[in-house]
Amino acid sequence: MESLNPLPARPSRAWFRAWLGATCASAGLGVLxxxxxxxxxxxxxxxxxxxxxxxxxxxxxxxxxxxxxxxxxxxxxxxxxxxxxxxxxxxxxxxxxxxxxxxxxxxxxxxxxxxxxxxxxxxxxxxxxxxxxxxxxxxxxxxxxxxxxxxxxxxxxxxxxxxxxxxxxxxxxxxxxxxxxxxxxxxxxxxxxxDPGAVVEFDRNRDLAQVLARHGHAVLEGVTPGRLGRLPPEALATLQAIASSLAAFADQPLHVVCHLGGSAPMDTLLARSTACAEEAAAKLSESGISALAFGAGPLLPREDAPLERVELVAPERLRRR
Incomplete structure (x- = not known):
């Protein structure tokens, strides 16, 4: 009869650990x-x-x-x-x-x-x-x-x-x-x-519409581009979630500005940030929000915001300030 776990001529340490784990698991002893x-x-x-x-x-x-x-x-x-x-x-x-x-x-x-x-x-x-x-x-x-x-x-x-x-x-x-x-x-x-009673709040975009109406621009929390300018799945999901809060801006175009730093040449950073902005604008457009894309690369730094970020700008609101 053949063995279920045949022993090689010269068993290695890695083989022995794998054999021991499989044997213990089959015997209901758990993994060591x-x-x-x-x-x-x-x-x-x-x-x-x-x-x-x-x-x-x-x-x-x-x-x-x-x-x-x-x-x-x-x-x-x-x-x-x-x-x-x-x-x-x-x-x-x-x-x-x-x-x-x-x-x-x-x-x-x-x-x-x-x-x-x-x-x-x-x-x-x-x-x-x-x-x-x-x-x-x-x-x-x-x-x-x-x-x-x-x-x-x-x-x-x-x-x-x-x-x-x-x-x-x-x-x-x-x-x-x-x-x-x-x-x-x-x-x-x-x-x-x-601690009990601590306020743990991750929906930091809940006041987005008010901030955008008051200041004419707002950084989107949870929407951070990667080093190559791509938006990760959770960032795209955040964009989809916040689109419903922007209904007040349905009759005016919003500008999606992607900011991206790094050591790549300036032309590369601008191209990557443009692709990032286009991806974000397309996601908002799926929900009926008119959005125009602009890639700023590293050219518009702010002391109060991360270098890599996506920002919404409402030009009409800026003119009212």
């Missing part, structure tokens, strides 16, 4: 970690580890007064860390970092943790991948303070999510997954429970 966890650590609720992973950094639940829940990319200009989109809240923070088994693909680890959050009823607030997330060294050393998370910018993925907890309250989760230069994959999860 390849290495022991950090003493005293544990997986947070709703975020079971990637199969075979083990905990390499851990911060037990602790009360914090000024937690920054980041909902955008991060950067560092000279010595100053730049975080344009975030919420500051008081509550209880838990941090866990896992190392995945050798051979794990970055995309598989991302899909695992995203799937856990969505299965728990989570809502995606922000997601980015590669250079669109900013600098990995800032995430690792400044945001999470776990140096092992530093990786090439092109092999990083970040998600910010709001997840219902067991008692009906809202739990905020940030998920950061990287593949380092040595091909090892690490995943980090912050779970944050805001």
């Amino acid at each position: 970690a390849a290495e022991p966890d950090l003493p005293g650590s544990a997986d947070p609720p709703d975020f079971a580890r990637f199969p075979g992973a083990w905990i390499v950094a851990y911060s037990a639940p602790d009360a914090v007064r000024d937690y920054e829940f980041i909902t955008g990319p991060v950067d560092k200009i000279r010595r100053d860390v730049r975080i344009d989109n975030s919420l500051r809240l008081s509550g209880t923070l838990t941090r866990v970092t896992w190392q995945a088994p050798n051979g794990t693909r970055l995309a598989d680890a991302v899909a695992h943790y995203r799937g856990l959050a969505l299965a728990a009823g989570g809502r995606l607030v922000f997601e980015c991948s590669g250079p669109d997330c900013g600098r990995s060294t800032v995430w690792a050393n400044h945001v999470f303070r776990v140096p092992v998370l530093a990786a090439p910018n092109r092999t990083q993925h970040f998600l910010a999510m709001a997840v219902p907890s067991g008692d009906g309250a809202r739990l905020l989760a940030t998920i950061y997954v990287v593949q380092r230069g040595n091909r090892r994959v690490y995943a980090h999860v912050d779970t944050f429970a805001p």
Whole structure:
């Protein structure tokens, strides 16, 4: 009779781990970690580890007064860390970092943790991948303070999510997954429970029509172009959601202005930002909003707004000021 798990002539360590995991799973014993966890650590609720992973950094639940829940990319200009989109809240923070088994693909680890959050009823607030997330060294050393998370910018993925907890309250989760230069994959999860009564508001475009009518221009929150000028799916969904609030402007054209920075030549940045503006205008037009596209590249910076942004301008309102 043939064995269900035949032993090769010279079994490798990777083969043995795979064989052991399959054998344990078939026996109902669960998946074993390849290495022991950090003493005293544990997986947070709703975020079971990637199969075979083990905990390499851990911060037990602790009360914090000024937690920054980041909902955008991060950067560092000279010595100053730049975080344009975030919420500051008081509550209880838990941090866990896992190392995945050798051979794990970055995309598989991302899909695992995203799937856990969505299965728990989570809502995606922000997601980015590669250079669109900013600098990995800032995430690792400044945001999470776990140096092992530093990786090439092109092999990083970040998600910010709001997840219902067991008692009906809202739990905020940030998920950061990287593949380092040595091909090892690490995943980090912050779970944050805001204090009771804390106001957690992600619909920052709720006053968009009023701001646009009063000032003649408004930055669209949650609509951030990537480095190549493309709008991610969540940005397009935000544009579709806010279109209904712009009914008061149905009889006057709005201008969609896309701002985009970077180290590419100026002509390239202008072309990319124009494509971004056209994509945003087309999405608004699907809902009956007359929108004209304009790509500004990096030429219209503002001290009070991110460099990469999409802005609506109502010229008739500007003339009334």
